[in-house]
Amino acid sequence: MEFTHDAKNNRFTLDVNGAIAxxxxxxxxxxxxxxxxxxxxxxxxxxxxxxxxxxxFEHLTKEGYKAVAICGYIKLVASRSEKWKHIIE
Structure with missing residues (x-):
């Protein structure tokens, strides 16, 4: 699995054997x-x-960003761990 940040297209991707999340x-x-x-x-x-x-979330933490979760699934992942409360609103 390869994680990348495509800043030009405002996207984070995870390549899993050629399939992109x-x-x-x-x-x-x-x-x-x-x-x-x-x-x-x-x-x-x-x-x-x-x-x-x-x-x-790890990338955001490393880069010093704060974020707002709009997507329901992203909100769900953030809510399941105290670890992300400092960066996700």
Whole structure:
């Protein structure tokens, strides 16, 4: 699995054997608004979405960003751990 940040297209991706899971965001006032997440159908039910979202949160932490979870799934992952409360609104 390869995690990348495509800043040009406002997207985080996780490549799983050529299938791409993604988190799309917008930047506003130095905050990332995490608006959409998607996992290809053939990868669903394997925890890929959670891995992608947590890697996104780790990247945000490393880069010093605060974020707002708009996507329902991203909100769910954030709410299940105290670890992300300092960066996710």
């Amino acid at each position: 993604k988190v799309d965001y917008t930047l506003k006032n130095d905050k990332m608004y995490l608006v959409y997440s998607e996992v290809p159908h053939n990868l669903r039910g394997q925890g890929i979405g959670k891995i992608l979202v947590e890697k996104t």
